[in-house]
Amino acid sequence: IEGWDWPQIRSRIGYVPQESLLFSETINDNVTFGRTVDPALVRTCLDTAQMGDDLARMEGGTATQLGRGGTLVSGGQKQRIAIARSLAGRPEVLLLDDCTSSLDAHNEDRLWDGIRRECPGVTIFCVSHRPTTIRRADVILVLDAGRLVGSGTHDHLSRTCREYAEFLMAEERREHSCGFGT
Secondary structure: OOOOOHHHHHHHEEEEOOOOOOOOOEHHHHHHOOOOOOHHHHHHHHHHOOOHHHHHHOOOHHHOEOOHHHOOOOHHHHHHHHHHHHHHOOOOEEEEEOOOOOOOHHHHHHHHHHHHHHOOOOEEEEEOOOHHHHOOOOOEEEEEOOEEEEEEOHHHHHHHOHHHHHHHHHHHHHHHHOOOOO
């Protein structure tokens, strides 16, 4: 990206923070974010982000007016609308900062399937503490105190990276202590 100027960077990179910010506008306006976006693309992005079923239950659909800061929708819906916003820019690089943390396993599975289908060739950097999310990556980078301590697939790191193996065990213990285990 050294050769890119700021407008190129903004047009080529999509970003979804962990805490999604929505505006007290319509869902459509939150997705288009001041850009001219074909209505069919808005709908495709919302469907890819797993908002289709939710929109069908909303009287106004994409014209539904959101309250201040995105009130009137759940945390998971906020994240999915923010994901649709990032996809509507047709980025080459997608930065996802733990943005699936409010999604249930079913919606997360469908989201990743949709992103793979609708965004072929997009490079995705996903920061996450959820093993189910991390396992989907082609390459996992393990950081410890800001230092790279391992990289590879889930299977490779499970066998070769002490920090990754410890992380997985800690997450498994946490899930079982919270009653999420099987």
